[in-house]
Amino acid sequence: MKMDELARQVKESSIKLAAAGTELKNKALANIAESLNERKEEIIKANQEDLDRSEKENLPAPLLKRLKFDEESIADVVDGIQSLINLEDPAGKTLLSTELDEGLELYRVTCPIGVIGIIFESRPDALVQISTLCLKSGNGVLLKGGSESRETNRILTEIIIDASQKAGIPSNWAALLETRSDVNDMLKMDGYIDLIIPRGSNDFVRYIMDNSRIPVMGHADGICHCYVDDDADLDSAVKIVTDSKTQYVAVCNATETLLVHEKAAPGFLPEIKKSLDSKNVELVGCPKTQALISVKPASEEDWQTEYLDYKLSIKVVSGLDEAVDHINTYGSGHTDSIITRDTGKAARFMDYVDSGNVLWNCSTRFSDGFRYGFGAEVGISTSKIHSRGPMGLDGLVIYKYKLKGNGHIVEEYSNRSRTFKHRKLDRDFTL
Amino acid sequence: MKMDELARQVKESSIKLAAAGTELKNKALANIAESLNERKEEIIKANQEDLDRSEKENLPAPLLKRLKFDEESIADVVDGIQSLINLEDPAGKTLLSTELDEGLELYRVTCPIGVIGIIFESRPDALVQISTLCLKSGNGVLLKGGSESRETNRILTEIIIDASQKAGIPSNWAALLETRSDVNDMLKMDGYIDLIIPRGSNDFVRYIMDNSRIPVMGHADGICHCYVDDDADLDSAVKIVTDSKTQYVAVCNATETLLVHEKAAPGFLPEIKKSLDSKNVELVGCPKTQALISVKPASEEDWQTEYLDYKLSIKVVSGLDEAVDHINTYGSGHTDSIITRDTGKAARFMDYVDSGNVLWNCSTRFSDGFRYGFGAEVGISTSKIHSRGPMGLDGLVIYKYKLKGNGHIVEEYSNRSRTFKHRKLDRDFTL
Numbered sequence: 001m002k003m004d005e006l007a008r009q010v011k012e013s014s015i016k017l018a019a020a021g022t023e024l025k026n027k028a029l030a031n032i033a034e035s036l037n038e039r040k041e042e043i044i045k046a047n048q049e050d051l052d053r054s055e056k057e058n059l060p061a062p063l064l065k066r067l068k069f070d071e072e073s074i075a076d077v078v079d080g081i082q083s084l085i086n087l088e089d090p091a092g093k094t095l096l097s098t099e100l101d102e103g104l105e106l107y108r109v110t111c112p113i114g115v116i117g118i119i120f121e122s123r124p125d126a127l128v129q130i131s132t133l134c135l136k137s138g139n140g141v142l143l144k145g146g147s148e149s150r151e152t153n154r155i156l157t158e159i160i161i162d163a164s165q166k167a168g169i170p171s172n173w174a175a176l177l178e179t180r181s182d183v184n185d186m187l188k189m190d191g192y193i194d195l196i197i198p199r200g201s202n203d204f205v206r207y208i209m210d211n212s213r214i215p216v217m218g219h220a221d222g223i224c225h226c227y228v229d230d231d232a233d234l235d236s237a238v239k240i241v242t243d244s245k246t247q248y249v250a251v252c253n254a255t256e257t258l259l260v261h262e263k264a265a266p267g268f269l270p271e272i273k274k275s276l277d278s279k280n281v282e283l284v285g286c287p288k289t290q291a292l293i294s295v296k297p298a299s300e301e302d303w304q305t306e307y308l309d310y311k312l313s314i315k316v317v318s319g320l321d322e323a324v325d326h327i328n329t330y331g332s333g334h335t336d337s338i339i340t341r342d343t344g345k346a347a348r349f350m351d352y353v354d355s356g357n358v359l360w361n362c363s364t365r366f367s368d369g370f371r372y373g374f375g376a377e378v379g380i381s382t383s384k385i386h387s388r389g390p391m392g393l394d395g396l397v398i399y400k401y402k403l404k405g406n407g408h409i410v411e412e413y414s415n416r417s418r419t420f421k422h423r424k425l426d427r428d429f430t431l
Numbered sequence: 432m433k434m435d436e437l438a439r440q441v442k443e444s445s446i447k448l449a450a451a452g453t454e455l456k457n458k459a460l461a462n463i464a465e466s467l468n469e470r471k472e473e474i475i476k477a478n479q480e481d482l483d484r485s486e487k488e489n490l491p492a493p494l495l496k497r498l499k500f501d502e503e504s505i506a507d508v509v510d511g512i513q514s515l516i517n518l519e520d521p522a523g524k525t526l527l528s529t530e531l532d533e534g535l536e537l538y539r540v541t542c543p544i545g546v547i548g549i550i551f552e553s554r555p556d557a558l559v560q561i562s563t564l565c566l567k568s569g570n571g572v573l574l575k576g577g578s579e580s581r582e583t584n585r586i587l588t589e590i591i592i593d594a595s596q597k598a599g600i601p602s603n604w605a606a607l608l609e610t611r612s613d614v615n616d617m618l619k620m621d622g623y624i625d626l627i628i629p630r631g632s633n634d635f636v637r638y639i640m641d642n643s644r645i646p647v648m649g650h651a652d653g654i655c656h657c658y659v660d661d662d663a664d665l666d667s668a669v670k671i672v673t674d675s676k677t678q679y680v681a682v683c684n685a686t687e688t689l690l691v692h693e694k695a696a697p698g699f700l701p702e703i704k705k706s707l708d709s710k711n712v713e714l715v716g717c718p719k720t721q722a723l724i725s726v727k728p729a730s731e732e733d734w735q736t737e738y739l740d741y742k743l744s745i746k747v748v749s750g751l752d753e754a755v756d757h758i759n760t761y762g763s764g765h766t767d768s769i770i771t772r773d774t775g776k777a778a779r780f781m782d783y784v785d786s787g788n789v790l791w792n793c794s795t796r797f798s799d800g801f802r803y804g805f806g807a808e809v810g811i812s813t814s815k816i817h818s819r820g821p822m823g824l825d826g827l828v829i830y831k832y833k834l835k836g837n838g839h840i841v842e843e844y845s846n847r848s849r850t851f852k853h854r855k856l857d858r859d860f861t862l
Contacts, residue, residue, distance in 0.1 A: 015759065019782040098804050104793060106803055113815050114785065194815040213640065215816050236838040243840035328446065343862050350833050350862075351450035354545065360862070362535060362836025371844070372537055372832070373529050373853035384544050384625040385646050386817035389832045401803070401820045402781050405793025407667040409674035413802070422804035431774045431781075431791070 003185035006175050007142065007192035011115050013170040014140030018112045020169065022089040025136055028167035032132065033081040035163035036156075040074050043159075046151040047124065054148045069124040069152050077128040083375050084136050090393040091138045097425035101418060103406040107429040110397045112138035114194035117186050118378065119208070121199055122146030127156050129376040131174055135164060137396035142186060142193065144177040153178075187212035197379045197391070202306070217391065219382040221306050221332035222252025224364040227323040227349065229340035230263035236361065237268060237339040238275050243363040244337065246279045250308050252380060253335050253357075253367045257303060257313045259323045262288065265316045269293045281310045288316035303330040320345050324352045331355060333382040335367040335389075356381065356388035402429055434616035437606050438573065438623035442546050444601035445571030449543045451600065453520040456567055459598035463563065464512040466594035467587075471505050474590070477582040478555065485579045493681075500555040500583050508559040514806050515567050521824040522569045528856035532849060534837040538860040541828045543569035545625035548617050549809065550639070552630055553577030558587050560807040562605055566595060568827035573617060573624065575608040584609075618643035628810045628822070633737065648822060650813040652737050652763035653683025655795040658754040658780065660771035661694035667792065668699060668770040669706050674794040675768065677710045681739050683811060684766050684788075684798045688734060689745045690754045693719065696747045700724045712741045719747035734761040751776050755783045762786060764813040766798040766820075787812065787819035833860055 036043070047069040054064060096108035116139050120126045127145055134141040145153040157176040165171040177186065186193065190213040198208040198218050205220040226244050228237045244255035260268055269292045276283060284298040295314065302313040303326070317323045320338075327336050337359035338349040346360040357367040367389060369377025374392030381387045387395035412418040467474070478500040485495060527539035547570050551557045558576055565572040576584040588607040596602040608617065617624065621644045629639040629649050636651040657675050659668045675686035691699055700723045707714060715729040726745065733744040734757070748754045751769075758767050768790035769780040777791040788798040798820060800808025805823030812818045818826035843849040 015783055015785060018785075019779075100797070100802065100804065104797075209644065215646065215814070217816075233838070239838060239840055243842050247841045247845065346835070347862050348450075350831075352446055354446060354449075355831065357832045357834065360833075360835040362834060362839040363841050365841035366531070366535075366834060366836075366839070367832065371531065371841070371851065373531065373851065383646070384829055385648075386829070388829055398815055398817075398819055400781075400786065401788045401798065402791075403788065403793060403797060404777070404791040405797075407664070407670060408793040408797070409670055410678045410794050410796035410802070411674050414678065420802065420804065431778050 003182060004189065004192070007115070007186070007189040009172040010140040010142060010175050011192040013172040014112070014115050016170045017140060017173045018091070018114070018138045020138060022092070024168055025089070025138065026085045028135060028164040028169045029081050029085050029132060031163040031167045032160050033078045035159050036074055036078055036128070039155075039159055040071060043074060043152065043155050044070060046155040049151045050149050059148060063122065063148070066121070066123050067149055073125055077125050080129060080376055081132055084132055087136070087375055087393060089136070090397045094428040095399055097427045097429065099421055099423040099425050100403075101408065101421050104408045105404050105425065107402045108399050109402055109429045110399045113396060113398050115140040115142065115192055116378075116396065117142045117144070117193045117196040117214070119144045119183060119196070119198045119200065120146075122148040124149050124152040124156060126199070127153055128160070130378055131157075131160050133376060133378055133393060133396060135169070135173070137393050139396055140173045142175055142177055144183055144186070147178070150178060187214065190214045199379055215386075217381045217383055217387060217395070218379045219252060219332065219334060221382075222254070222334045223257065223304070223306050223330060223332040224253055224255045224334050225257045225259055225327050225331060225336045226255050226364065227259040227317075227320075227327070227336070227338045228261060228264055228268055229320065229338060229342065229345055230261040231342040231345065232264060232268070232339040233341055234264070234268050234271060238271050240337065240339055240361065240363050241272055242275045242279065244365055245276065245281060245312050246310065247363065247365045249310055251365075252306075253364050254308070255312070255337075255364045256305065256307055257315065257330070259315050259317050259326060260289075262316050262318055265289070265292055269314070276312065279310065281312055283312055283314060285314040286316055289314045306332075320348060324349065328352075328354050333384075334380070335359065335364045337362060337364050404431060434613060435620065435623070438546070438617070438620040440603040441571040441573060441606050442623040444603040445543070445546050447601045448571060448604045449522070449545070449569045451569060453523070455599055456520070456569065457516045459566060459595040459600045460512050460516050460563060462594040462598045463591050464509045466590050467505055467509055467559070470586075470590055471502060474505060474583065474586050475501060477586040480582045481580050490579060494553065494579070497552070497554050498580055504556055508556050511560060511807055512563055515563055518567070518806055518824060520567070521828045525859045526830055528858045528860065530852055530854040530856050531834075532839065532852050535839045536835050536856065538833045539830050540833055540860045541830045544827060544829050546571040546573065546623055547809075547827065548573045548575070548620075548624045548627040548645070550575045550614060550627070550629045550631065551577075553579040555580050555583040555587060557630070558584055559591070561809055562588075562591050564807060564809055564824060564827060566600070566604070568824050570827055571604045573606055573608060575614055575617070578609070581609060618645065621645045630810050646817075648812045648814055648818060648826070649810045650683060650763065650765060652813075653685070653765045653811075654688065654735070654737050654761060654763040655684055655686045655765050656688045656690055656758050656762060656767045657686050657795065658690040658748075658751075658758070658767070658769045659692060659695055659699055660751065660769060660773065660776055661692040662773040662776065663695060663699070663770040664772060665695070665699050665702060669702050671768065671770055671792065671794050672703055673706045673710065675796055676707065676712060676743050677741065678794065678796045680741055682796075683737075684795050685739070686768075686795045687736065687738055687744065688761070689743055690748050690757060691745065693747050693749055696720070696723055700745070707743065710741065712743055714743055714745060716745040717747055720745045737763075751779060755780065759783075759785050764815075765811070766790065766795045768793060768795050835862060
């Protein structure tokens with residue numbers, strides 16, 4: 001089927017899905033969970049095909065590991081769906097209610113965005129998480145996964161559509177795209193697709209952002225910082241910085257640059273070097289850092305680099321203001337942490353650092369939808385509008401204004417025969 | 432000054448403004464109101480220069496009227512600022528608070544977006560409204576007004592910056608752009624500007640949307656509909672449709688297409704024709720409309736046209752479903768109203784019509800920031816993300832996640848020596 005026809009169908013179904021109640025959506029989710037369990041042998045067989053083919057094509061071992069989708073993975077995604085059923089429906093919430101005048105009532109009510117296009121990496125669990133988040137929030141979805149996992153993606157999509165349809169959800173609410181050219185076609189569908197969430201490499205995300213009129217949410221870079229203040233507890237700082245850098249290096253919320261107050265540097269730098277040396281982290285530093293510990297020099301480029309590896313850049317700063325300036329200049333607005341015992345400095349850091357996640361005395365690795373308690377996430381946004389940080393269900397809804405009147409016309413207010421009351425109602429929307 | 436330096440300065444100041452408290456921002460607003468009153472003769476003199484020059488340049492009378500900024504206009508904008516002072520600060524509100532684990536607390540707190548670029552028409556009151564909305568919400572702003580009002584814009588901007596600076600707000604939080612080439616430069620400043628709100632013609636707004644990586648909020652078209660159902664009170668329907676079409680034709684929330692249920696058409700169409708004839712509205716209609724009243728034929732193009740004039744297209748439909756389909760196909764997602772006595776049909780219309788404002792038994796002209804009780808508005812958005820409908824203070828904020836810990840690291844949760852609690856706190860952010 002041609003992409004525009006596919007997108008049109010998903011859009012049409014999304015209008016009906018948007019009006020589906022919580023009970024119906026939860027029933028569909030329960031059906032999906034049940035069906036994934038019932039058909040796990042088919043899933044595992046399809047995944048084995050993907051694994052065999054990818055092995056032949058010499059896919060690197062870490063990627064093969066991410067591609068693997070076995071009985072345990074299925075149990076995990078089924079658990080995830082059960083948690084999702086228990087989360088509050090993000091759609092249909094009344095955010096504001098005002099009596100504009102007698103009989104003229106305004107409500108701001110959350111609703112799904114419409115159709116979401118999601119491009120994700122070769123992890124089959126991502127397909128299940130993303131599509132079920134879209135279903136729970138009432139959105140249609142176009143899914144484009146990695147080609148390595150194509151057989152697994154096909155069977156999973158079939159199961160999800162089939163099981164949700166049996167619960168009464170229109171079958172075309174979700175569709176799977178398979179080729180790279182599908183992605184380029186998708187970027188042109190601004191008549192049908194309301195939001196694109198790309199997950200992948202920096203270059204890929206930037207390409208998407210530059211080549212579509214459709215709004216894009218996500219992040220290109222994750223250049224996260226830890227700032228160790230002169231009022232920091234240094235033992236705690238060593239623990240936090242080590243965790244932020246090394247707990248999992250290949251992810252966007254791993255720390256890439258360490259900023260250290262010049263008064264803390266002589267005591268702290270030798271300690272953090274000891275800790276990071278034990279994890280084989282390569283260190284580069286500014287001249288002041290080099291005067292205190294033996295590291296290679298950091299270049300201007302280092303402050304702008306997301307290593308995603310066992311490597312850390314270090315800069316000694318004159319204090320909080322320079323740290324904030326450095327972060328706002330070189331950071332990517334993702335996640336930054338201050339380590340200090342001074343509450344006032346923590347407050348200033350959290351006010352002035354222009355990032356989606358600002359942390360005090362804890363690891364940058366915490367900024368994540370699961371850890372934040374949102375269930376899964378569709379992505380992490382470094383945008384300044386709509387949704388910031390880990391995007392869970394709340395990031396997948398918008399609102400509409402619903403105004404009910406009783407023959408009200410504007411002319412009567414314009415000629416001053418009537419005036420507005422604008423009285424808060426604090427009432428849920430009902431007709 | 433070069434645009435990138437100007438934008439950089441506004442960005443820098445916006446970081447400080449973002450941390451300003453409600454009291455300081457309200458003091459600055461009060462200073463601005465006072466200063467506008469004190470310096471009204473300077474303003475009126477500058478405005479007279481604009482009027483004189485524009486008259487010589489043969490600016491059409493309606494535009495001259497909009498350009499005029501006299502003692503009464505100043506009193507109006509000063510009243511507007513007083514109301515704005517009384518509105519709740521949209522920044523610094525805690526939207527969510529969760530205890531992730533003992534001593535590890537997550538808060539989602541609203542904050543300004545950053546720097547807003549606003550391009551607006553030649554109405555000097557718009558400059559005051561927009562800049563004070565930005566100040567109250569804590570955003571820096573780059574203002575580009577029409578060249579006809581350049582002297583008025585200059586003195587107003589000078590007064591606003593001067594008065595806010597005296598209250599302690601950094602002086603570079605606002606800046607005025609004056610030339611068309613400034614607009615093109617502005618579109619490239621994605622490192623400094625976080626959101627662009629263009630107000631103006633369809634073509635202009637589309638141009639902006641297609642030529643910047645910066646997110647754009649606003650609306651290109653306002654193709655609004657009234658649907659008169661077979662269960663409508665026809666007298667009320669005549670009043671509502673007449674108001675929706677004629678109360679002010681040159682605005683985006685005026686109705687452009689009337690949809691009528693085929694059962695209501697024979698009784699309703701002659702009545703609405705009588706009412707609209709008396710206001711000199713030109714009517715075009717589908718063949719079924721033409722069979723009932725004498726109107727010219729409507730073409731496919733008519734359903735896609737925002738007349739902004741005394742002209743209305745009319746289509747007879749088989750019922751609610753066709754009306755909804757027509758609106759979702761040809762509408763612009765702005766404002767659509769159903770006239771019916773049937774609550775169930777009203778609910779379906781409001782669920783299925785994919786527009787920012789869905790109305791029942793009232794005029795489309797109500798969808799407006801002032802009428803909705805938001806004070807003024809920076810624009811009306813037909814976007815599907817971030818903000819929909821009239822954008823007031825709430826549309827100018829986003830949020831950041833603030834996480835406070837006590838030495839917490841992720842490794843302990845990964846190796847299962849600790850587990851997350853995810854307990855709702857229902858508490859305002861505090862350190």
